Every structure is written in C-alpha cells, then in structure tokens.
Amino acid sequence: MSHSGMAQRVAASMRRTDSSWSRALSALGRLVRPRITITPPPGGTTVDWNVPVSARDGTVLRVNVFRPDDDGRHPVLLCAHPYGKDDLPVHHPTRRGYRPSPQYHLMRSAPVTHSAWTSWESPDPAYWTARGYVVVNADLRGWGTSDGVPDVLSDQEGRDVHDLVEWAAGQPWSTGRVGMTGVSYLAISQWAGAATRPPHLSAICPWEGFTDFYRDFARPGGILETGFLTVWGTVTKRRSGGSVDLVTQAHARATADEWYESRNRDLEAIDVPALVCGSFSDHNLHSRGSFEGFRRIGSSEKWLYTHRGPKWAVYYGHDALRAQARFFDHFLAGHDTGIQHEPPVRLEIREDRGTIAEVRHVASWPPPGTRWLTLVGRAGDRPATGTLQEPAGDLTGRQDECVTLPARRGTASFTYRFERDTAVVGPMVATVHLSVAGARDFPVLVGIRKFRHGREVPFEGSFGFTGDLVTHGMLLASHRAVDPERSLPYLPFHAHTDPEPLAEGQRVRLRIGLLPSATLFRAGEELRMDVRGRWFHSRDPLHGQFPAGYRTRAAGTATLYLGTTTDCTLEIPILPSV
Numbered sequence: 001m002s003h004s005g006m007a008q009r010v011a012a013s014m015r016r017t018d019s020s021w022s023r024a025l026s027a028l029g030r031l032v033r034p035r036i037t038i039t040p041p042p043g044g045t046t047v048d049w050n051v052p053v054s055a056r057d058g059t060v061l062r063v064n065v066f067r068p069d070d071d072g073r074h075p076v077l078l079c080a081h082p083y084g085k086d087d088l089p090v091h092h093p094t095r096r097g098y099r100p101s102p103q104y105h106l107m108r109s110a111p112v113t114h115s116a117w118t119s120w121e122s123p124d125p126a127y128w129t130a131r132g133y134v135v136v137n138a139d140l141r142g143w144g145t146s147d148g149v150p151d152v153l154s155d156q157e158g159r160d161v162h163d164l165v166e167w168a169a170g171q172p173w174s175t176g177r178v179g180m181t182g183v184s185y186l187a188i189s190q191w192a193g194a195a196t197r198p199p200h201l202s203a204i205c206p207w208e209g210f211t212d213f214y215r216d217f218a219r220p221g222g223i224l225e226t227g228f229l230t231v232w233g234t235v236t237k238r239r240s241g242g243s244v245d246l247v248t249q250a251h252a253r254a255t256a257d258e259w260y261e262s263r264n265r266d267l268e269a270i271d272v273p274a275l276v277c278g279s280f281s282d283h284n285l286h287s288r289g290s291f292e293g294f295r296r297i298g299s300s301e302k303w304l305y306t307h308r309g310p311k312w313a314v315y316y317g318h319d320a321l322r323a324q325a326r327f328f329d330h331f332l333a334g335h336d337t338g339i340q341h342e343p344p345v346r347l348e349i350r351e352d353r354g355t356i357a358e359v360r361h362v363a364s365w366p367p368p369g370t371r372w373l374t375l376v377g378r379a380g381d382r383p384a385t386g387t388l389q390e391p392a393g394d395l396t397g398r399q400d401e402c403v404t405l406p407a408r409r410g411t412a413s414f415t416y417r418f419e420r421d422t423a424v425v426g427p428m429v430a431t432v433h434l435s436v437a438g439a440r441d442f443p444v445l446v447g448i449r450k451f452r453h454g455r456e457v458p459f460e461g462s463f464g465f466t467g468d469l470v471t472h473g474m475l476l477a478s479h480r481a482v483d484p485e486r487s488l489p490y491l492p493f494h495a496h497t498d499p500e501p502l503a504e505g506q507r508v509r510l511r512i513g514l515l516p517s518a519t520l521f522r523a524g525e526e527l528r529m530d531v532r533g534r535w536f537h538s539r540d541p542l543h544g545q546f547p548a549g550y551r552t553r554a555a556g557t558a559t560l561y562l563g564t565t566t567d568c569t570l571e572i573p574i575l576p577s578v
Contacts, residue, residue, distance in 0.1 A: 034105055037113040038089045038098035042126040044069045047117070050086075050145055055163045059141060059148040063164070065173075066117060066125035067134040073175045075202075075332035076168045077128055078136045079182040080161050080189045082143040082152060082236070083120045091116065106231075106547075108464030110310035121183035124316060131325060132333065136168050140189065142240065150240040153188065153213055153263035161193025169200030177332045181205040181324065183315050184286065187277075191293060194270040203331035204270075205324055207277040207315050210289030211267060211296075214260040214496065217285060218250045220550075221512070222479035222496050223443050225250075227539060227549030228285065228463065256496040270297040275327040277315075278365075280308040280350075283472060283515045284462035284548045291427075291516050294365065303327065303344045304365055306518065308353075308460055349423050349518045349575075352450075352457045353466060357520040358423075365516075366426035366490065369576040377414040377529070377560075377568035379403055386562070388416035388529060388570055400563035405434075407442065407554030411532040414568070415451075418521045426573030427490050428514040430473060432531060433507055433568065438556030440478070440501040445552070446512050447472040447536050448570075450519060451526040459519075465545040469536060470527070473514035474550070477502055480510045490573065507561065518575075529570050531560065 041047075048065040055061055064085050068074060089098040101120045104112070115126035125135040141160050142150025151157070161180075169176045178200050180190045187209025194204050210216035218225055233247035253259055274297055278290035294304045305323055307314050314320050323346070330337040343361040351357045362368060375388035379401040386403065403412045430446040448470040450457040461468025478499040486493035492511045502508060521527060530536070533554030538544030562568050 034100055034109050035111040036100040036104050036109065037111070038100060039113065039115045039126065041116050042130065045125065045129045047125075053138075053164060053167045055141070055148075055160050059146075059160075061138060061141060061146040061148075061160060061164065062144070063136050063138040065134065065136050066129055067173050068129050068132060073173060074132055074134045075328070076134045076136055076171075076174050076178045077123055077328065077332075078138065078161075078164060078168055078178055078180050079122045079186045080138040080140050080157070080164060080180075080193070081120075081122070081182065081186045082140050082150065082239070083185065084144040085119055085122075085137040085139050086144060087119050089116045089118070104312075108466075110313040110464070112312045112316055114316050121186050121312070121315075123181045127321060131329075133328070134168075134173055136164070138164050142243075150244055152185075152236060152244055152246065155192075155262070157189055158192035158196045158265065161189055162196040162198045165193060165198040165201045175332075176200055177202045177334075179203040179205065179328050179332045181207065181328075183207045183311065184209060187286075187290075191265040191267065191270070194272055194274075194297075195266045197269065197271065201272050203273045203275070203328060205275045205277075205327060206290070206293060208279055208282055208286040208290050208311060209293065210286050211264065211293045212289055213263040214256045215494075216289040218246075218260070219254070219256075219496070220288075221443075221474035221494070222254070222476035222499070223474050224254075224551040225284075225549070226551045227547040231547045255499065267293055267296040268298045271299055273301040273327075273331045274299045275303045275305060275324065277305045277307070277320075278516070279311065279314070280306065280348075280471075280515075280517045281460040281468070282311060282462045283468070284545075287515050291365065301340070303339070303346070305346045307348045308350045308518065310460055310464065347425065347518060349425060349520050350459065351520045351522070352452075353459050366573055367575055370426055371574040371576065372490065373572050373574050375416055375570045375572065377562050377570070379562055384410060384412045386412070386414045388414045388527070400561065402562060403560040405531065405533065405558040405560060407439070407533040407556055407558070410557075411530050412560055414529045414531075414570075416527045416529075416570075418523055418525055418527070420523050422521050423518070423575040424470075424521060424527070424572050425518040425575040427516045428471060428473075428573065429490060429492065429571040430512045430514060430529065430531075431567070431569045431571075432510050432512070433561040433563075434477065434510065434558045435505050435507045435561075436477065436502050436556050436558050437504060439554075440503075441499075442477045442502070442556065442558045443474065443533050443550075443552040443554050444477060444510055444512065444558070445472065445474045445532050445535065445550075446514060447530045447532075448514060448517075449528045449530065450521065451528060452522075457525075461545060462548060463545065465537070465548070467537070468545070470519050471514045471517040472536065473512045475510055475512045477508060477510060480508055482511060490571070527572070531568075533558065
C-alpha cells in the first residue's frame, strides 16, 4: 500500500474514532442527566385522583382525570397503559425542580419538556386542559391501582379500553366525544380499544405503536430480539408479581404460532378517524407496525405523520403538538381546521440526523409516482466488497461471481454512488441468493448506510441511539417462505410458520424487506448495502445501541451468488421531484 493510501485509511479511522467518542460522551451526559424539563402543574385545572371505573365484568379500573376548572362539558382524551398513571415526576424541595421518569436515564433522550402531571409517554394534561380538553389517564387491569389480573397485549385490554371510553363519554364534564393518544404501549392500547368499536370513540392518535408482536418486535425475520425485550419483559414480570412472563414465552416459541397471533389486533376493524405517527427513527421497535397500522386500518379518514427525530422530543414538541391539536380540534371539538382538505401524509426527508431537507404533504404511502430502481450487486476488486449497478444491456455471457461470508466476522459491502440529488423514500427490498457450509441455517442481516466524502452519515435510531443506519432488514434463511397473498411488490410477508433448514450447499433465494426510510442523497454521496450474519451495533450504552440486540448465533460460512440468474439486488424507491 502506498504512503498516501495508508494516510487516507488512518485519517478515516481517526474520523470514525472521533465520531464514536463524541457520541459516547454525549450519551454519557444524557444518561447521567437527561435533558428533560419538568414544568410545575398548571393553574386553572381540577384533578380527580384515582377515580373508580367499573368494567363490564365488575372489575374496578382506576383513572386520574384532569379537566378545565369550570362547569362546562369538554371533549376527552384518554390513554391507558400498564406503566402506572401515578408514576409522575417527583419534586425535590432541596434539589433543582423535578426528577424525571427513570426511563429517560435508560433511553437517551433529546431535550423534552412537559408538565409534572405527565406520566411515561402519556399526553401532557397541562397542554390539553389549556386547550379545553379533559385528559383521562387510566391504569389497565391489574396494573397500578386497578384491580384484576395483569396481562399485556391481550384481548381483554381492548374490552377494558372500550368500557373506559364509554364511561368517559357519560360523565358530566364530557361532551360525549372521546379520543385517544399516547406513545408506544399507549398507542398499542389504542389499536386494541378501537378494534372493538366503542360507540363514543371519535378519533385516535397512535404515536409509534407496533401491530405485530412477532414480526415487529419479538422475532423480526424470525430472529429473537434479546435486548429491549429482555429489559421490558423483566420489568413487566417484576411489576406483575411474576404472572406476565413474555421473555420465557418468546424464547420458547420460534415460529409465529397462536400465542403470538393472539397478541395482535384486528386492524381492519378500526373505522374511526386516525392520526398515525410512523417514524423512521424507531426501526428496532415500532416503525414497521406503525406504517402497517396506517395501511391496514379500515378508517376512511386517516393521516400519517412521519419523522426521523427523537421519539419523545417529537411527540411533545411544537410541530407534532400542532398536528395533534389540529386533528383533535376537528374531530373532537368540532372545529373546521382544514385537515380534510390537504394530502394525508406528512413526509419528512432528512439528509442526516440533524438536517431536515424537506417536508411535504403527499397523497399516499409510499408516495404517488414512486419509481422503483433495481440495483444489481457485482463483486469488486477486494474480497467481500463490490458495487451496486443499474442494470444495463444484455446479461448473456456475464460470468458468475460469488462472495464468501463467514458467520461471526464477515460483511459483504456493495456501494452505489448517486450522480444527482436523489430522495430515496419508502421501504426497500433486498434479494440475495446464498448457500451455507457448516450449518443448516443462517441469519441474513442487510443494512443500508449513507456515506459523504468517505465518512458515514449517522441517523437517529431507537432508544435514543444517534448513530443509526439509514435502514435495515433481517431474515433467517430457514424462514424464507413468502406468503404471496399477504405480500406487496415492495413488502414481502413471511409466514414464519414452517422453517425449512438448508442442506449443505443448497442454493436458496431470500427476499428481505427493509424498513421504511426517507433520505436525501446528494450528488456524489454513496449508499452502501452491508450483508452480514450479526447485528450492526454493540450493546455498549456509550458507543453502541443499548439495549437493542439480536440472537443471531450464526455458524458456518455463507456464499452469496452474483450471477446471471442469481443476482443480489437492492430495490430502492425514488421519490419524484415536485
């Protein structure tokens, strides 16, 4: 290697190290002292604590009610969850202000501001009561102060939410119009409740909530999630006194059986107006399910709010609150806000983690006029490197090529350089042909990275991680069977019911869906597709993506085939110019 080449590699390594340590120091600061501002409870609001509500079977659920301090009737916003409605920021007279929820220490967060009446991921009563709404924060059955046997992701939750909606509609401070809002599990409980069609449920705003426990969270692509599932499942088990044990069940159940299916809701039954948040920054938890929720619900009036910012900072931020208020003011308060006269999809396109290139409103997801460009992988001059090329001319006579991929340390990388500014918006699809030696299965993980002047461009990711890829997808080779009836051209659906282990040397075709993203690539910038048998980041809470992790347990060596009939391809969605 020449001196100049060595100098370039050392410089690139130093840049990566500097970036890594910069993120580590930032992460440490946010872990120790989250950037959370808690404001005091507002005046002009009446609070009824721990109000009993009888469910249809006589079980007593309990709620906190925050309402404008007057005798009028108001529209209601309800949230329901297992996190404890009374788990509020604690005020320390001898310290500075309030102590935020401990989750903010675990999940690194960008700056967030809400009032001291706001429990984890719930709507802020201070904001909504000032706008003339009543906020009802409910403990689900068996959690917090509610009676009954606790569970999660159950049909019973839908029935209890139904009863809570109808109770709220009949109260003297209610107009009878009830909506729901909240983040994560507080979105999941909305899917459950809305699917039962409570007569007085008028609108929902599920803000980043998965809809398929197996495919979105527990075993994406058939691969067991061992990070956040372990953390969340352990806390849930402890708080339930041991009666709810998702971790043991998920470890024991490798296929999408009835146990998983029973934890999914009937999205097609949902018919109320909906404002759904689908983010490009929660790929390890909620992104897939949120976009599927928007696509599949039966509502004739539905909107999609996309973003790639930090989850909680966006939900409590000015732009998102304005969108939520416009939606609820229309469907709950009865004001014509004009929301029905604009395209339903808010599309946010980013150049990098902190740069929003464009926000536009489009008629559908994926956007109308999207052009799907198929890029073909070709081997390069160095081992396990190659290029992505646009198909050109007759392929007859082209020689077959292959790339070897050792399970524990190998990565095959294919790069495409953009000749002009290009917005890549939507889900991608990778197709690989491979065989495996020394094993009967292989976890295939495909990651898309962006590079600018030879340096990787990071994006916001799940759990406050600030060094994420553009997008990714994963699939066990034995789970390659595709259900054609439930698949779309840009969205392969895998059944995950009957694994097909590979014979030694058997060539198989895998079609892997990559999670939705919206990224602007400038002329000269590069897209790189990495194919490997393990997750892309460490669990190190300073340098890595704590707590995300996946049990790949890859063994043997995979061979990727790049030939005339067995291409390795990447289909990317190109957004048309305005």
